[in-house]
Amino acid sequence: MRILVFFFLVAGILFGCAEPGLQDKPISFKQPHYFPPINFPEGNEPTQFRFELGKKLFYEKQLSKNEDQSCASCHRLPAAFTDGRAVSSFHENEFARNAPTLGNLAWSPYFMSEGGVPTLELQALGPIHEKHELALNMEGVIDRLKSRGNYSALSQAAYGRELDAFVITRALACFERALISGDSKFDRYYFLKSNDYSELEKRGMELFFSERTQCGSCHALPFFTDYQFYSLGLEDADIGLERRTYSAADRGKFKTPTLRNIELTAPYMHNGSMSSLEEVVSFYNNGGGTRSTKDSRVKALNFSKEEEAALVAFLKTLTDWNFVQHEKFLSAEED
Ligand code: HEC
Ligand code: HEC
Structure with a gap:
């Protein structure tokens, strides 16, 4: 083969x-x-x-x-x-x-x-x-x-x-x-058992997949999405899933985005309203937004400064540098 x-x-x-x-x-x-x-x-x-x-x-x-x-x-x-x-x-x-x-x-x-x-x-x-x-x-x-x-x-x-x-x-x-x-530092540590994960990254990974944060229940392995639709409580004119279902219960719900390569894809959320991963983590820490359709898992998390830093460090291990530099995906004319 x-x-x-x-x-x-x-x-x-x-x-x-x-x-x-x-x-x-x-x-x-x-x-x-x-x-x-x-x-x-x-x-x-x-x-x-x-x-x-x-x-x-x-x-x-x-x-x-x-x-x-x-x-x-x-x-x-x-x-x-x-x-x-x-x-x-x-x-x-x-x-x-x-x-x-x-x-x-x-x-x-x-x-x-x-x-x-x-x-x-x-x-x-x-x-x-x-x-x-x-x-x-x-x-x-x-x-x-x-x-x-x-x-x-x-x-x-x-x-x-x-x-x-x-x-x-x-x-x-x-x-x-x-x-x-699928070739990030996370993949090499988690699936291929490499040993170059720092203590902070390990702490972030534990938090991400913990009962306390439930990040990993929506951003599920191996693609960091469960492909379901949720509201994080963000309020803007975009009604999200309601456009398709015509149900007010679906207002402001969006498909869970993958978090692979998240470090490279700022700004964040459907409306690009958050400019950094620190801002996203602090948004979750504060319990998300105010829309009534907000998922019950999005609630105040009381992170310490160190826990916030650990989550951000973990998210940054999801970058696949070989993917974003792969010549096979580039157009000869563009370079
Ligand atoms: C209830 C399911 C759910 C949980 C729990 C959850 N997320 Fe999300 N996440 C989403 C959805 C849905 C979006 C997109 C929302 C939008 O665009 O309005 C999102 C967006 C994000 C984004 C921005 C992605 C992008 O491409 O813009 C990051 C980063 C993120 N989540 C990280 C986390 C972290 C860290 C946790 C745990 C603290 C977490 N998520 C918990 C469903 C969830
Ligand atoms: C002007 C900017 C723009 C251009 C040009 C554009 N896209 Fe997009 N694309 C977007 C945006 C914004 C979304 C998200 C729309 C949404 O979620 O409702 C999107 C969504 C997508 C998705 C869905 C991804 C997913 O996870 O569901 C695919 C696939 C895609 N685009 C492929 C293409 C292809 C192929 C072309 C060329 C034929 C193209 N796009 C041209 C901005 C653009």
Whole structure:
């Protein structure tokens, strides 16, 4: 199996640019043994050219109306596929939100803060049409791209058909499923039994998974999310899950975000209202916000200064430096 993976990696480097008639090859994504196997949707199992095409589209500014934005404008690799802004740059939308990380989406049962999008293939349609994101329609995108570079050849090689909405959404999803992140200091300590965790980090980990804080019950292993929806009591105009269920009991509930690479994805929360991990920990310590739908686990915790520092130190061990520096995920044109 290892030899196979290596072969496809080499093949990928040698044949990185598709030529017409070139044979596509299945590839495997390298993943830690402590993550469950990925269920790829039928017809979109990963291949070298599906991945290459998806990556090209992810960095393609032609996807936006003014040819000035791509998916990667808001989902930047060095920031673990976030953009450092409180909310996405278009402020007219009353529900403009903080751009989430795109790590480990292959395991996510649904997408967006209210979980209203069932597959990654469908999710890709959203940003292209959404007037606050890329703001172009799919027919417009296809017309633009067909005549450019090697899109048509790549599309034929990857999916055996002309570039169309089917191909664009599948290729983007294929690339996104490759964004696997599970090689942090925490993983090496917890799953691989390394011994380079400091006393402060150990103390933080104990606190995180304790009955007292219950952080780990919502931010559950191995992805640091249980994919459920809760309110931390934050009050703003964004009604969250209620948008999908029309139930006032769901007001202000959002999908538990992963905490992997959290050190790199500031500012925090759906509205980007907290700028540092210290601020987030102090928010939890003070019992969260005031909204009546707040989950009962979010309550005053009476941390000592040392406990606050320990939790922050622990959260900083969730960074996967190999992931955010992985050249495979970068576009050659962007550098
Ligand atoms: C203008 C900034 C912006 C652009 C451009 C953009 N996104 Fe996003 N993306 C966001 C924001 C903000 C959210 C969170 C929306 C929410 O939760 O309701 C998001 C959410 C997502 C999610 C859901 C993640 C999850 O955990 O549920 C995926 C997947 C995604 N984007 C992929 C893409 C792809 C693919 C493109 C290009 C076709 C793209 N995005 C373009 C800002 C952007
Ligand atoms: C009841 C479930 C629950 C518990 C318990 C919980 N969280 Fe959260 N956490 C969430 C949800 C939901 C969000 C997103 C809320 C939002 O965007 O409005 C969140 C957001 C965060 C964020 C910001 C993530 C981001 O990408 O913006 C951090 C950091 C965090 N939590 C850490 C912790 C720590 C540390 C604890 C324990 C002290 C904890 N959480 C306890 C559900 C929970």
